[in-house]
Amino acid sequence: MEKGASDPDPSRQRNGFVGVLYGEFTDTLNDRLRYSVSLTESALSIQRISSSPGRTRMVFNLTDCVGCRAYRGPDAVDVGAYFTAYFYPFKRRWMSAGVSRQRVEQCFRVALVQDPLVNLREAERWAQAIRDASGLQAPRRDGVVYTELRRPCRAMILVNPSSGRGQALQLFNSHIEGMLTEASVPYKLVITEHQNHARELVRKADLSQWDALVIMSGDGLLFEVINGLMDREDWQEAIQTPLGILPGGSGNALAASVHHYSQLPPAWNEELLLSCGFILCKGLVGSLDLVSVRLASRQRLFSFLSLAWGFVADVDIESEKYRHVGAIRFLMGTLVRLASLRVYKGRLAYLPVKGASEPPKGSTRANPPPPTPQRPSLCSSLPCRLAPNASPKPDSRHSANSNHGAITNSSINAVNSKAASPADSLLPGLDRPVPEGWTVVREEDFVLVLAIYQSHLAEDLWTAPGAAADDGVIHLFYVTAGISRPALLRLFLAMEKGAHLACDCPHLVYQRVRALRLEPSSLQGMITVDGEMVEYGPVEAQVHPGLARLICG
Template identity: 30%
Template sequence: MDELFHYEAKKTKHLVRVEVTDEKITFLAVNAAAWVFEADIKDIVGCHLMKNVSLNDPYLRIFYYPFDDRRTRRRQIIVDLKPAGDKAYDDCLKIKLMILRASCGFPRDWSDYDTLKTIENLQKLIILINPKSGKGNARKTFTSKVVPLLSEANIGCDAVFTTGPNHARRLLKTMDLTVYRGIVVISGDGLLFEVINGLLEREDWETAIQVPLGIIPQGSGNGIARTLADAQNEPYHLDPVLTSTLNIIRARPKAVDLMRVLQRFPDESEKTYYAVLSVGYGLLADIDIESERLRSLGESRFTIWAVLRLIGLKTYRMKVSYLQAEPGDKGETQPQRLSPRLFRSTTEVEKPRNDELMRRTISADTNIISDPLEPFADNQIEYGDLAEDFVAADTFGPSSKYSPLTGEIPSDWVTIEGDFVLVYAVLQRFIGTDNMFAPKSKMDDGLIYLLLIRGDASRGQLFQFLTSFESGTHVDVPCCEMIPVKAFRLEPQTSEGNLTIDGEKVPTAPVQVEILPSFYRVFMR
């Protein structure tokens, strides 16, 4: 199908024929041999019916985000199409329906306008914002960057500003999720950790964990957001907020691996956590936790503290046991429920306040909602108290496939006991913006990448290790052992040192970790 419209490019007006297919929109100049341009469907953020306030004429506005010429970032292009025919409203509506049909992946013969109303009711997001994360810019990022983009896509949201540790986890344990199409965090990886654990502490955890998640990086470490961009060959460094928000708008759910972490304490009680990124003990965990006092410096705090920890290097006595993955081994995946593209549309012609001068002021429903939880004082929860607020092991969530922590180590596991500088296990390729920790990792490969550095490593080797993350060549440093595993057990022989789960400190006590393949879903393009 194609319709005629007036289109202005570089101050030149064209009469163009608009052709919409499943893959692209083509704007062909009438009576000219060359086409004006093509737009990839997946790069279109929103399509709006507008009205010229002075002339009362409808027109179509398309928000389009292609790569720049060097593919280093995406840039905004706004296309205004004014119908050339007599049936202006009908022509605009027809093109809008075709764009929505292609974007949502509906069949070619789909033309049911009532379906748009159904989609509209499914599109609201719940957005959780940690205003103190990283350099403290999350609130400004939400209002100045995220809300305008969601408005272009006409996606509504409810926003909650978290007030302290575990706020998001407690909130999601009881929140009615049926009114939301997805959950988005604007923070670092720690808030995503809270969200996952809150969902898996619900009685309906099997349903709740199917709700797709999005992350917009604003933390000191942004490993998940960086991994998502890398997996899609998307530009990240110049505008990570744009790249991540476009993932949420495009909204193709992708299954991702998770780690189940069981911890046992001296009083014989146990806690279960779920890790999206890492479990670590020793040098890297020490750097992560002890550098918190430099949080205002952003990710550079890790570099500064790494130098200090190399000067005062420590080793820790521990026993590490693991089930090594076989070559080509991959975990069993969970069944996936595919959903239409996240696209919230309106059924009436929209009336912008400033007509042609309007650029980023289209308004979707954005609500700052109150929360029943009492605010936390800044000093109310100290590091090391995270486990105290978690439910007892196995209350909800999936059960373990392996013997308990109190049981014998299985005969097919490898056990090493001795002094270590660090033990660090990761799921994803990046643990920070520029830290390619597990170069061979894929988001759903069903593997945990366990890195060991023993106590006889020299400071020179450790310096080489710490300065090679960006390229991923740290795995070639002689002191490093990177082992793909399905499960492992870590038993510290001392109470000293920092043990972290997704960068959050927990008590130094034995843990058993296992892979949960393709267990939760994230928004991707």
Template identity: 45%
Template sequence: MAAGRRAPPEPGGGPVLLQGVFGAGPSPGAASCSLALTPRELQVRGPGGSCGGSSAGPDAALRLADCVGSAAFPAAPSAACFSLVCYPLRGPRWGSPARQRLERTFRVCLAPDAEGNLRIAQAWSRRIRELSVPVVPAQDERAHHAHEKVRDEDLSQWDTLVVMSGDGLLYEVVNGLMERPDWEETMKKPLCILPGGSGNALAASINHYAGNDHVAKKKLLMNCAFILCKGLHTQMDLVSLSTASGKRLFSFLGFGWGFISDVDIDSEKYRRLGNARFTLGTLQCLAKLRVYQGRLSYLPVGPEQGTSTPSSRDPPGTLPNGQAGPVPLGTEVSGGALPADSLLVPLCQPVPGHWTVVPEEEFVSVYAIYQSHLGTNLLMAPAAGLHDGCIHLFYLRAGISRLALLKIFLAMARGTHLDLNCPHLRYVPVRAFRLEPRTAAGIMTVDGEALACEPVQGQIHNRLCRVLTGS
């Protein structure tokens, strides 16, 4: 995990690390100026000034957080120069500020020869580069380490949180951020995912949203690194999940129970195979295909898809007043409290009357996904977007053959699984859902991480965080 650095807001640059008098430009006749380099800025004073020792402060202070580079080079006849390029925020008295390019060059002629002056210039340039490094890496050392780090650490000096791993580590980061008392402000910082796991579903989804061709491995990493360099970001939905044991979790990818979750967790022992672990895990789970019993309920956005005619037992969703149509998201935030799940009732109560209860209670798999990709090579919800305000709910009813199930997953690589018109596969966009297993059997997962099998419900919260994207 890493973070894009920004200088802290408090004044003062800290202790002076380097100090000297140089020409205020590359030409031999440039006026002299005093420079003092601190951990946060390069302080510049005009002729006669003594930087770092006066309470009046420097004539100019170049923030190293705005610096993108520095270089040293020789200058005729026997001098040398070092320069730095910054992009400070500047703007009109009214309106939003914008970053503008600022380049400063200083002439070094302290040593009697060109070689000595170049060494001095190189020392200053090297130190400026070291102090303006844009990222600070943080190694994930143990389970839940990332969760604890982002929950407890002062994040005010960082602009962006970059996670280089699989989806599981980003899940830790998101939930750690949501446990902070200042979560509303912190969640405005963009998140960035660089694929370093085996599934890499969010990275594949962002690559898909950017309009790029389907790629994997190093090419996917390169595309995501390019997205990071562009620095463009947008909002992303999160889903709030509540369990019968009292946990509340926030998910950016998906929640599953049954076959898909079995494949995800059972294939962990083949993690060294990369994305191929899921192919091997699918074949193993097909050989021992299981059926799970439970009740599935949801608040739909519109009529179900995936069949040629709507089922009379699965009516379209309605508003409480009886009018068909989408239900407001109802994300309520007040006084730093977490957003209220206004579409849900406690798990101990029946679902509201305008919800749909699936009549079948035997399933092979249930999966609620909010991104386009379930994995690098699985385009599960082609219509999904980062902030479409929708949970894409898929469920497979019992009775499906192994061959039909295999065909669905092969077609999912192209995103054409719904075109098969399999009578056992249902897809419905929803705002909220509830799943109540009859027994604690099977594996539940959230964003690829295992969860205890128990009643769970969730609802979408629109545009709750930000993520770096290609456009």
């Protein structure tokens, strides 16, 4: 007969959880195999009871636990009850020095008495205790203030079936659906059907029904969702809805960034998906900066990832023809664009973060003239990414990342007409000169300009290693004309490990800024916001720290 006991010592209690439970249970498949099981605030320890020496003991960290459930057996004659805990610990990758999360479940049979209801209550007691303890042990970054999702969390999950290689729905069914069931996360699955479907949906949705909005796609679908939330009359409350990301596209920049913020080793493909699914199930919520982007047509967009002009935007849009190959499309697009490198003429101005390095050569302060300008140290930490998630060409199949050409007034409602929306207090307006304190880069020939606010621009492009989702900073990079094709390629290759600033390339400039203005002089070119092509012309942007909320770890 199984034993069950608890330690009622108040000093062991935290948030209603009793510090220690102990019990003896049998294996679910073999009643002759017995285990002693103990639960503390940090771990579930399992030891096989045997007369032979060298008894096997397993310890599972509750940080790796997503849930636990109790249930009756399928056989009505069975008086026993069961509880199963689900863990996703790190294990060594096969033939690799890296680690990734792998699913492990531990199931036990409870048969204290011949009364099935008594046994079920005991199984439920253990399941609840494990759930409570694992919630307290969610992985947290030092110095970051988190809130927790409501339990059970009601999630609306939006999936773009055409993103990436068209496998997002299949990946959800094979990797995420079961994990959400294990974590007792009820959800509604919404399949997007056309461009701006997600935007229209969240703009009209009754958000009181949902504790989180989760996006499984590339970065373009989240762009739609954020701008749909900001379109609402109740945008201040709506934008506080926690946002989750599951990688299902080509670039997956935010998913890679969220994984990176969890202080985990790099992951790609299904390993990255499993990591983001785990983070979603743990349910910690932090702040997310948004950047307000104003275009010449007076449209106002809200961006969570990047603003790009030149090489990066060209690769992003032109690589659409290679979408069927997945993330490697960016490498192919990079090689094609390197073969015929373009140079763009324009002006750049920015408001540096207070205490940031002096402006680079060729730059001036708006007023008064600067002291002798110096390049920022290229060894300072915080790089950029150069192959964002892209948008399909106009005749491509539906994708929520799809532009179907540049975003226009007809496809996007301008938010700036709302007096209540957050004020861009740092932006003077495109028809006015930049204020005192801004740095102005004189008329220059650029190969690229990239403003990024997350650590990654793609799964394998670690652009700003020191960035955080809520650091209140736009990480601005630009490359001037004169750089050779091999040197530019070396920068991209170094970016895979976040080492491109250490290349000491004289044509690469990096600044940490609060706001910026870009004024292209070249008649032709492309500008992208979060990988989506927008109208070509003057643009200015400023960061709004912590405006949104992100499910992270």
